[in-house]
Amino acid sequence: MTDPAQPALLALLLPACAFLILAVVAPLRRRGRLAAGLSVLFSAGALVAAIAALRLTAGSDGFSEWLWAWIPAEAGPLASVGVLADGDSAIMLVLVALVSFLVQVYSLGYLSDESMPALGRYYAYQSLFAFSMMGLVLAPNFVQLFICWELVGLCSYLLIGYWYTRPEAARAAVKAFWITKAADVGMLVGIVLLWRHTGTFDFLELLQMADGRVIPLAGLGVITFCIYLGASGKSAQFPFHIWLPDAMEGPTPVSALIHAATMVTAGVYLLTRTVWLFRLTPDVMQIIAWNGAFTALLAAVLACVQTDIKRVLAYSTVSQLGYMMAAIGAGFASAGFLHLLTHGIFKALLFLGAGAVIHAVGTNDIFRMGGLARKMPQTAIVFLVGTMSLTGVPFFAGFFSKEEILGAVLAGGFPGPFAMLLLGAFLTAFYMFRVVFITFFGTPAATHGADAHHVHDAPPFMALPLWILALLSVGIGTLFAFWHPKEEFETLGWLTPTAIVVAFAGIALAYLVYQRRAISADALARAFAPIRAAALRRFWIDDVFSFIYRGLMLGLAKVVGWVDRYFVDGILNVLSAWTLTAGDSLRRLQSGRAQDYVYGIALGVLLLLVWVRWPR
Amino acid sequence: MTLEVVTFWGLAVLLIGSALSVVLTKNLFHSVLWLALSLTATAGIFLALEAEFLAAVQLLLYAGGVVTIVVFAIVVTERLVGERLTQTSRHIVTGVVLAGALLLAVLRFLRGADLPVERPVIAVDVTRALGRVLMTEFVLPFELLAVLLLVGLLGALYFARPEE
Amino acid sequence: MPLYAYLTLAALLFAIGFFGVVTRRNTIGILLGIELMLNAVNINLVAFARFNADIVGMVFTAFTIPITVAEVALGLAIVILMFRMRRTAIADHLDILKG
Numbered sequence: 001m002t003d004p005a006q007p008a009l010l011a012l013l014l015p016a017c018a019f020l021i022l023a024v025v026a027p028l029r030r031r032g033r034l035a036a037g038l039s040v041l042f043s044a045g046a047l048v049a050a051i052a053a054l055r056l057t058a059g060s061d062g063f064s065e066w067l068w069a070w071i072p073a074e075a076g077p078l079a080s081v082g083v084l085a086d087g088d089s090a091i092m093l094v095l096v097a098l099v100s101f102l103v104q105v106y107s108l109g110y111l112s113d114e115s116m117p118a119l120g121r122y123y124a125y126q127s128l129f130a131f132s133m134m135g136l137v138l139a140p141n142f143v144q145l146f147i148c149w150e151l152v153g154l155c156s157y158l159l160i161g162y163w164y165t166r167p168e169a170a171r172a173a174v175k176a177f178w179i180t181k182a183a184d185v186g187m188l189v190g191i192v193l194l195w196r197h198t199g200t201f202d203f204l205e206l207l208q209m210a211d212g213r214v215i216p217l218a219g220l221g222v223i224t225f226c227i228y229l230g231a232s233g234k235s236a237q238f239p240f241h242i243w244l245p246d247a248m249e250g251p252t253p254v255s256a257l258i259h260a261a262t263m264v265t266a267g268v269y270l271l272t273r274t275v276w277l278f279r280l281t282p283d284v285m286q287i288i289a290w291n292g293a294f295t296a297l298l299a300a301v302l303a304c305v306q307t308d309i310k311r312v313l314a315y316s317t318v319s320q321l322g323y324m325m326a327a328i329g330a331g332f333a334s335a336g337f338l339h340l341l342t343h344g345i346f347k348a349l350l351f352l353g354a355g356a357v358i359h360a361v362g363t364n365d366i367f368r369m370g371g372l373a374r375k376m377p378q379t380a381i382v383f384l385v386g387t388m389s390l391t392g393v394p395f396f397a398g399f400f401s402k403e404e405i406l407g408a409v410l411a412g413g414f415p416g417p418f419a420m421l422l423l424g425a426f427l428t429a430f431y432m433f434r435v436v437f438i439t440f441f442g443t444p445a446a447t448h449g450a451d452a453h454h455v456h457d458a459p460p461f462m463a464l465p466l467w468i469l470a471l472l473s474v475g476i477g478t479l480f481a482f483w484h485p486k487e488e489f490e491t492l493g494w495l496t497p498t499a500i501v502v503a504f505a506g507i508a509l510a511y512l513v514y515q516r517r518a519i520s521a522d523a524l525a526r527a528f529a530p531i532r533a534a535a536l537r538r539f540w541i542d543d544v545f546s547f548i549y550r551g552l553m554l555g556l557a558k559v560v561g562w563v564d565r566y567f568v569d570g571i572l573n574v575l576s577a578w579t580l581t582a583g584d585s586l587r588r589l590q591s592g593r594a595q596d597y598v599y600g601i602a603l604g605v606l607l608l609l610v611w612v613r614w615p616r
Numbered sequence: 617m618t619l620e621v622v623t624f625w626g627l628a629v630l631l632i633g634s635a636l637s638v639v640l641t642k643n644l645f646h647s648v649l650w651l652a653l654s655l656t657a658t659a660g661i662f663l664a665l666e667a668e669f670l671a672a673v674q675l676l677l678y679a680g681g682v683v684t685i686v687v688f689a690i691v692v693t694e695r696l697v698g699e700r701l702t703q704t705s706r707h708i709v710t711g712v713v714l715a716g717a718l719l720l721a722v723l724r725f726l727r728g729a730d731l732p733v734e735r736p737v738i739a740v741d742v743t744r745a746l747g748r749v750l751m752t753e754f755v756l757p758f759e760l761l762a763v764l765l766l767v768g769l770l771g772a773l774y775f776a777r778p779e780e
Numbered sequence: 781m782p783l784y785a786y787l788t789l790a791a792l793l794f795a796i797g798f799f800g801v802v803t804r805r806n807t808i809g810i811l812l813g814i815e816l817m818l819n820a821v822n823i824n825l826v827a828f829a830r831f832n833a834d835i836v837g838m839v840f841t842a843f844t845i846p847i848t849v850a851e852v853a854l855g856l857a858i859v860i861l862m863f864r865m866r867r868t869a870i871a872d873h874l875d876i877l878k879g
Contacts, residue, residue, distance in 0.1 A: 592878030595706075595802050595810065595871055602714050602798060609721040613728070624781045628789050635793055635816050639800030644808060651812050658819050665786070665830045670841055674822075677849050682815065689808055689856040693869045705803040706872070712799065719795040726784055726791070733782040736833045745835050746842065754839055761843060768850035775857035779864065 004056035004085040005066040008138055011049035011097055012083060015130035018042035022124035032119030036108055039123035043101040043130060050090070050097040057090040063204060065140055081147075084140035084203060088337065092137045092269060095344050096262050100130045102465035103257040106352055109461030110253055110359055122162060126257075129155035133262050137269065141201040142191045145270065149187070149234070152263050153180050159258060160250035169249040176243040179545070183233020183240050190226025194277075197223060203273065210276040221281045227274070228288060235267030236318045237325060238295040242542050244318055245302075248310040252355030255310060260317055260351050261344035268324045268340050275333040289329025289409065293417030293424075296322030298539070300427035304434070305535045308364045309354045312435050316390065317347055319424060326421060327405040330412025339401035342476060346389035346397050349469035353383035356458040356466065357439065366438045373440040376457040380440045382470040387436050389473045391429040392503045397473040400480035403499050410492065422502055429506025437514040623664055631657040640705075648686050655679040669743040786827035793820035807859045807871045811852060818848050 018039050022029045029035050057064070063086045069077035083089075104126055111119055132151035139145035154177075161173030195201055198215055209215050231237075236244040247259055258264070271278060271288070278285055296319045303315035320343050327336035356379045361369055373380040389398040402425065410418045458466060512518045525532055534540070589600075634654035641647045655678040662671035705711075750758055793816060800813025822841045829837025863869050 590878060592875030593872055594874075598798075598802055599710070599714065602718055602802075606714075606717055606721055609725060613725060621781060624785065631789065632792060632796070635796040638812055638816060639796060639804065639809075644806055647809060647812055651815060654816065655819065658823060661786070661789075661823055662826055665826050667826050667830065667838055667841075670822075670826060670838060670845075673842065673845055677845055678815075678819075681849055682852050685853055685856055686808060686812070689859060692860050693808070693863045706805055708803055711803040714802065715795040715799040718798060719791055722791045722794070723788065726787055731783045731787070732831045735831060738833065742835070742838070746838055749835050749839055750842065754843075757843060761846060765846060765850055768854055772853045772857040775854070775861050 002056060003064055003066075004053045004090060005064040005083050007049040007052040007056065008064075008083045008085040008090065008093060009066055011046040011053060011093060012131065012134045012138055014042045014046040014049065015039075015100075015127045015134065018127035019124055019131055022120060022127060029120035029124060030117045032114070032116030032123075035120035035123045036104070039127050040101070040104045040108070042127065043097070043104050046130065046134070047094075047097040047101045050093045053085055054090040054094050057085060057087050060087070062086065065204065067140060070143075079143040079201065080141065081144045082140050083138040085138065088272060089137050091341065093134060095341055096130065096133050096137060099257055099261040099344060099348050100126070100133075102348070102468060103253045103352070106256075106355070106462050106465045107251070107253045109459045110355055111251060112459075112461075118162075122159075122251075125155055125158045125162070129159065129258065129263075133266070136266055139203075141203055142194070143201050146184075146188065146191060149184065149230070149266065152266060153177060153184070153234070156180070156247070156258050156263055159254040160247045162250055162254065166249065172243075172246040172249040176247050178549075179240050179243040180233045184230050186226045186233075187230020190223050190228075190230065193219070193223045193226065206274075207276050210280060215277075215280065217280060220277075221284055224278050224281045224284045225287070228271070228278075228284060231267030231270050232291070232325075233267070235264050235321045235325065236295075237267075237291055237322065238298060239541055239544075241295060241299065241318045242538070242545060245311050245314040245538075248308070248314050252310065252351055252358060255314070256348045256351035256355065259314065260347035264317060264321060265324075265340050265344060268321065268328065268336060271325070271328050272333045272337045272340075275328065278328075279331070285329045285331060286414075287329070289326050289412065289414050289417050292322045292325030292327075292329055293409070293414070293420040294322070295319070296326065296424040297420040297427075298322075300424040300431065301531065302535050302538060303431045304427060305532055306431075307367055309357065309366050309369075309435060309439065310351070310364055312366075312431060313347070313350055313354060316350075316428065316432065317343075319428065320347070320390075323402065323405050323421060323424070326414075326417050327408045330409045330414055330417075332404075332408035332412060335401070335404040335408040339398075339405055342389070342397040342401040342473075345469055345476065346386045346473045349382060349466065349473060350386040350390065352462070352466055352469065353379055353386060356462050357383075359462070360455050360457070366435055369439045369444075370442050371440070371444040372455065375455040376440075378457050378463055379466070382466045383440065384436060385470040385473050387432045389477065390432055391507065392425060392499060394477075394500065395474070395481055396477035397480070399477060399499075403496055406499060407492065407495050410495070422498070425499065426502045426506045429503045430510050433507050433510035434514050437510060441515060620664070623660075627657050627660045627664065630654075631661065644690055645687070648683060648690065651686070652679050652683045655683070666738065667742060669746055783827060783831045787824060790820040790823040790827070793817075793823065805870050805872060807862070807869050807874070808856070810871060811855050811859075815848070815852070818844065 021038065022035050028038070063084060065082065065084050067080040067082035070081045071078040085093075104123070107122065107126070111122060114122070129152065132148045132155055136145060136148035136152060139148060157173045157177040160176055161170050163169045164173075191201070194206075197219065198206060198209060200206060200209075206215075233240045244259060244264065248255055250258075278288075299315045299319035299322060303312050303319065306312045306315060320339070324336040324339050324343070327333070327339065357369065357372060357376065358364055360376060360379075361372070363369070385396065389396040392399045392402045406418065406421055406425075409421060457463070509519075513521050513524060537543075589596075631654055634650045634657060637650040638647050638654060641650060655674065659671040659674040659679065662668075662674055797813045797816030797818075797820060800816060801810050802813075804810050804813060822844060825837045825841045825844075829835060829841075859869060862874060866873060868874075
């Protein structure tokens, strides 16, 4: 079997089967453990198939396609579904399958307190999500991409709102759905416009047209911008980033899967996949680069003031997504894609580690933790590994990819964004190590363990994925130290040392403030007081959206309601009033007097005579 | 100026004059008397049309019977003397307009019609013919008429019965 | 005299009778108007019977005259009844069926 499309298809269908079985066979789903086992098994199978597909595409630049004509028509099918397996999609497939599998295993431990039917529901959703995400990754055309895009959004809603009885969770789920849906409208517009522009949805055909310079350039900017809108919704670019921090209401494994490694990267993946289209519109690329850098910096600032460990990681994700987008906008999509892959690994690791901490301590607030390194050594080690990857310490996974991005942005001719990204790197190191020092080191908080959780290290189901991811982080980091994918641009010599210095500067600052207490945290806070205050209000971006929704939409609803009440109902009421008045008036014909009726008869006879004799 | 023409015009003037008086007189009793005159004039018209039997019937039943009945009714209802015309009549203008319109419509209708001018010669005796037809072709309606009159009689008696 | 002379006469009589029906206040006055209208009809019928040499017209008249008499009798009986109930013979006061 040399065709990578076949194992890719298998990897796609296995979670789908798991979902269908769990969805249809309710008794199986209600036996939570059994459902979980089924889902995990199929997920493992998908992982194996994905790895097989990867091996078959390794080293080749070719595409392997398998299509099924979903809407057949005379001049070729209107829409087809299937898989498109090439190097990028295969490796993304492995990432999705791997993280999905690890998260499902982890959930066995994390959600062990859930009721059985709820657990079955959770695993059904997980399988559905895996299927949707893989469908998105392997999509051969925009139609399947969009369908899976929406499915992924749906799964995100279902999983964020898993604990739907909690109002914050329900609100967060709706918020995520709303924001991404609003952005998706843009994407749909873009896709349809593209079809009008070129006549096809298919990626390969479009690629050929782009290479052959056949696509007309007029109006293409609008199209790519619209598609970028959709991508920025999913990938939490400014101003659509506001849903991601709130999405932390969902269970931590969900955050690890969806909001670190897979769904949020869908936007970046889409742009990578269609970069040949975006290259034709440099203006839009500029927007992407600047917005990406801005998002990175904004989110980094916001992360510095968070006290919820998961929120810090959420903003960190937004920031890193900004990095990826900036690289793509600069014209070097491969750098962004590489960072996507490494980020997927270590961010999932960080989230799962945070989950272990939350599971043990019973709270998300870092100021109610402290000194956990002693009580949870394994968790502390893996979390530290993840942090160092994120910060960009050499020999860890994130170092090379982050440096690639910095170099790409500079090589693409964007010094402004480069500066922003560099500052962002400093802040990233600062806030991540802030969390590490407060949570794992130092003295335990007075109220920690107040929930009478005895603080224990992660149980086996949770520990195993953690270690696998940690080892992967270190392994990839070391690998890149000695061998890395060829670069597409010239790296400047001073870049690597600068990046290292910046990262360590951030670590040092965090150490001084939070570990040594040499610099007072309060003094630091006072020094940046206005920024800090604004950051605590999330720069009022949420309020803007809230105003748009509440103010504009509800205001519009009120206006429409008024129109409905007074115009539509009013017209009907007027008509009925007229009917009543007409009836009243006509009633006077019935005077009750015989002579008046004789008048009527005479008039009738007259009219009859006239009518008969008229056509003389 | 044949006799026929003179007779016709004389009877016509009489008929129309008395008819107008019927509808315009204030005093109801006088109205009834004018009606009697117009009914008699009609009998005259029948004679001019060589329908002697009908003229006789008209005189007997109408001018005799109907007038008598109406007089009795007036006496019973005791409203003999009316005041001004507007209190015995209502909406005069509308009535005139509508009646005039009706008249004009009928006349125009007549103008376009193809009507015979000369009377055809009648060989048989009209009364005899009338009697024969009444007893042969129209005997059923004739009998039914008798029943109708009986029913009318009973009905009138019932209506006019004294109150208990 | 040609036929249309008689027909015109009848039409005129009919119009006068109609005028009487719609303008008279007293119910008996209305009945008198009806009598005139019926007379006009009879003149019509007899004239047509004569000029078309068809006896049926006269048969018709022979029927309408008695029927009219019966109708007048009944009508007056009703007027008398109404007078007994309402103490009025004015048609305008008899408007119980007013809508």
